[in-house]
Amino acid sequence: MTDASFNLAQLERRPNWYDHLGKVEAAIREEDRINTIRWQAGWTADEGGWYAPCGTSESDWELEGYPLPEDPRFPAWASAFYHYEQLDQSS
Numbered sequence: 001m002t003d004a005s006f007n008l009a010q011l012e013r014r015p016n017w018y019d020h021l022g023k024v025e026a027a028i029r030e031e032d033r034i035n036t037i038r039w040q041a042g043w044t045a046d047e048g049g050w051y052a053p054c055g056t057s058e059s060d061w062e063l064e065g066y067p068l069p070e071d072p073r074f075p076a077w078a079s080a081f082y083h084y085e086q087l088d089q090s091s
Helices: 004-013 017-040 058-063 074-090
Strands: 044-046 049-051
16 A cells, blocks of 8 residues: 555654554555545545535535445435436426
8 A cells, every 4th residue: 555665754754653554554445445436426526525426515415414425325325316316307
């Protein structure tokens, strides 16, 4: 995950760097997992953060109480949401 030069630079600044390296790399893997899931769900990101395909920001999305793409409830929620959205459009 991290490269040798980064680890050495951190070791100079923080003598206990290697004590925390496993946690740092686990956090990097988790961030990569979330990013992949969100990209696959059609979300986009820029300097302002993440945005749903409809343009809603991540914070507004959460304020509405909707699950994020990495939430295990998201597939069922999205299926129901888009089903009802299609029904509304056909009326």
